[in-house]
Amino acid sequence: MPDAVALLSEAAALAERALDARLPAESVEPARLHRAMRYAIFAGGKRLRPALVLLACRAVGGRDVSAAPGLAAVEMLHTYTLVHDDLPAMDDDDLRRGRPTCHKAFDEATAILAGDALQAAAFGAAAELGAEAVRVLARDAGSLGVVGGQQDDLDAEGKPVDGALLERIHRRKTAALIRASCELGAIAGAASSAQRQALAAYGEALGLAFQIADDVLDVTATAATLGKTPGKDAAQGKLTYVAVHGLDAARAEGARQASLAQAALAEFGPRGAELAELARFVVERRS
Amino acid sequence: MPDAVALLSEAAALAERALDARLPAESVEPARLHRAMRYAIFAGGKRLRPALVLLACRAVGGRDVSAAPGLAAVEMLHTYTLVHDDLPAMDDDDLRRGRPTCHKAFDEATAILAGDALQAAAFGAAAELGAEAVRVLARDAGSLGVVGGQQDDLDAEGKPVDGALLERIHRRKTAALIRASCELGAIAGAASSAQRQALAAYGEALGLAFQIADDVLDVTATAATLGKTPGKDAAQGKLTYVAVHGLDAARAEGARQASLAQAALAEFGPRGAELAELARFVVERRS
Numbered sequence: 001m002p003d004a005v006a007l008l009s010e011a012a013a014l015a016e017r018a019l020d021a022r023l024p025a026e027s028v029e030p031a032r033l034h035r036a037m038r039y040a041i042f043a044g045g046k047r048l049r050p051a052l053v054l055l056a057c058r059a060v061g062g063r064d065v066s067a068a069p070g071l072a073a074v075e076m077l078h079t080y081t082l083v084h085d086d087l088p089a090m091d092d093d094d095l096r097r098g099r100p101t102c103h104k105a106f107d108e109a110t111a112i113l114a115g116d117a118l119q120a121a122a123f124g125a126a127a128e129l130g131a132e133a134v135r136v137l138a139r140d141a142g143s144l145g146v147v148g149g150q151q152d153d154l155d156a157e158g159k160p161v162d163g164a165l166l167e168r169i170h171r172r173k174t175a176a177l178i179r180a181s182c183e184l185g186a187i188a189g190a191a192s193s194a195q196r197q198a199l200a201a202y203g204e205a206l207g208l209a210f211q212i213a214d215d216v217l218d219v220t221a222t223a224a225t226l227g228k229t230p231g232k233d234a235a236q237g238k239l240t241y242v243a244v245h246g247l248d249a250a251r252a253e254g255a256r257q258a259s260l261a262q263a264a265l266a267e268f269g270p271r272g273a274e275l276a277e278l279a280r281f282v283v284e285r286r287s
Numbered sequence: 288m289p290d291a292v293a294l295l296s297e298a299a300a301l302a303e304r305a306l307d308a309r310l311p312a313e314s315v316e317p318a319r320l321h322r323a324m325r326y327a328i329f330a331g332g333k334r335l336r337p338a339l340v341l342l343a344c345r346a347v348g349g350r351d352v353s354a355a356p357g358l359a360a361v362e363m364l365h366t367y368t369l370v371h372d373d374l375p376a377m378d379d380d381d382l383r384r385g386r387p388t389c390h391k392a393f394d395e396a397t398a399i400l401a402g403d404a405l406q407a408a409a410f411g412a413a414a415e416l417g418a419e420a421v422r423v424l425a426r427d428a429g430s431l432g433v434v435g436g437q438q439d440d441l442d443a444e445g446k447p448v449d450g451a452l453l454e455r456i457h458r459r460k461t462a463a464l465i466r467a468s469c470e471l472g473a474i475a476g477a478a479s480s481a482q483r484q485a486l487a488a489y490g491e492a493l494g495l496a497f498q499i500a501d502d503v504l505d506v507t508a509t510a511a512t513l514g515k516t517p518g519k520d521a522a523q524g525k526l527t528y529v530a531v532h533g534l535d536a537a538r539a540e541g542a543r544q545a546s547l548a549q550a551a552l553a554e555f556g557p558r559g560a561e562l563a564e565l566a567r568f569v570v571e572r573r574s
Contacts (some may be wrong), residue, residue, distance in 0.1 A: 024430060024431065028431075029435070029439070029455070030430070030435050030438040030439050030442065030461055031432050032432070032436060032438065033438040033441065034430060037430060081403075081404075084400075084403060087399065088394045088401060089394075089395035090396050090399065107376075108376035109376045109377050109438075109441050110438065112371055112374065112376060112377065112399065113371075113434050113437060113438050115400075115403075116367075116368075116371060116403075116406065116434045117429045117430035117434040117435070119403065119406050119407070120406070120410075120425050120428040120429035120430075120432075120434065121412040121423055121425065121429050121430070123407075123424075123425050124421070124425030124426065124429065126421070127414075127418045127419075127422045127425060128418075130418050131414045131417050131418045132414075132419065133416075134410055134411070134413070134414035134418065134421045135411060135414045137410075138407050138408065138410050138411030139411065140413060141407040142404045142407035142408055142411065143311060143317070143320050143321060143324060143408070144311065144315075144406035145402040145407075147320070147400050147407065148316070148317050148320060148404070149401050150400060151317040151319065151320040151396075151397065151400050152316070152317050154396050155317065155319065157454075162464060165511075168316070175459035256357075
């Protein structure tokens with residue numbers, strides 16, 4: 001079986017094609033808007049969420065080609081949230097994946113609109129998988145999912161540490177879309193209800209493991225490996241797992257959630273091996 | 288038959304209920320986000336787009352209850368675009384429907400997120416009508432529809448007048464979602480392909496008539512009747528129909544597009560009467 005790096009790279013190649021096919025060319029008017037959308041999308045991210053759609057689809061016996069719209073949908077959704085989170089009124093970040101953020105490379109208005117259009121395109125892509133995929137994405141992307149998590153995250157800045165609020169932020173801001181990615185893969189692969197539930201449980205645990213690993217990397221990584229400014233969470237008084245529980249407890253909890261994710265794959269037998277390998281990678285990665 | 292004011296008021300009552308049922312209560316966390324979403328949605332707008340969903344559904348013999356998710360979808364989509372358009376980085380408006388804009392009543396970050404969450408909720412509501420409704424909404428809300436129109440509108444500020452660009456902006460920024468509203472009503476009412484095409488043609492012409500009437504009102508109305516600052520388009524050097532062609536030509540073109548809209552309803556016979564009345568109202572309104 002290929003290792004996580006090879007799996008991510010395979011999924012990334014499929015994702016690039018699925019995204020390119022669904023985004024208007026840079027020459028299409030309004031050209032500035034389409035340039036900004038493509039700048040944000042084709043920035044060399046890990047493509048973790050598309051990989052989850054792909055591997056979840058495979059785990060239930062679905063074909064790669066069936067998953068393609070889902071790969072595009074979750075990456076466009078994720079990218080729009082990054083573009084908006086980086087805005088001056090939000091996290092005010094200048095660097096993303098080692099390059100100027102969208103509003104720095106273009107301007108604020110264009111970045112807001114590029115994010116808005118990417119969200120619309122994400123739902124258009126999800127619709128290719130049917131109405132149920134749209135329902136899942138809308139639930140996990142909205143005010144009780146990713147957007148709600150970002151609001152809580154902003155509101156928590158500089159406030160006393162609060163373990164319950166931290167967990168709610170992690171579940172909504174990060175785990176929700178990672179779980180949705182697994183569910184979209186399940187839907188694309190025509191999973192049974194039990195299979196979809198198992199993949200959702202995997203996604204939820206993996207999402208928590210991923211966010212905790214992110215919090216750890218913010219204090220342990222360098223800007224060169226991370227592609228963004230490390231130490232920024234601490235400087236902004238962000239509520240992180242490390243701030244609440246310390247570095248050792250964060251590493252232990254990340255590993256525990258990764259194990260929970262792997263345990264949720266039991267019923268897939270060998271077909272769950274690729275997703276299990278991804279769970280291992282998520283907590284051991286350096287960037 | 289009830290007149291346009293009565294029809295709009297009937298649709299508004301249905302829309303309030305459909306929206307209320309699909310938005311989390313203000314007490315649900317993050318409470319600040321849900322307060323901002325409801326503040327923006329329940330601001331006493333005309334509810335023109337929900338009315339179009341409702342009346343288009345009726346025109347093809349559909350039941351009001353089938354249209355309800357569509358009423359909510361188009362109004363949430365429309366409201367999110369207003370919240371984002373009002374932001375300081377965009378049109379920088381302080382007043383909307385006679386009240387402080389969302390970022391003035393809350394803050395910029397919350398307004399960006401409330402808009403983002405409203406867009407997600409709009410697609411969730413559209414999914415209740417099935418994947419085709421989502422596809423239509425995604426097409427007309429995205430970079431080749433509403434968002435693309437807003438980008439063109441911003442890029443055109445202070446530039447020489449350009450009739451072709453003006454028409455593109457009107458078609459995308461305003462007519463696209465008005466046409467989509469008619470199409471969602473058609474889908475909700477299980478319209479034939481010919482019926483849906485006729486309703487789309489009606490919506491396109493009505494959308495142009497509506498935007499031209501808006502441009503006229505910006506120079507002829509008072510703040511009290513308009514609920515927002517009149518004369519703002521001219522002050523910002525916005526590309527409007529009046530700026531390009533003059534007030535008399537604008538009034539004539541608005542009336543012509545309203546007639547085209549009414550002509551598109553021929554095949555519906557008496558069932559098209561309510562939509563025809565709405566077209567009359569759109570160009571004769573004072574606010």
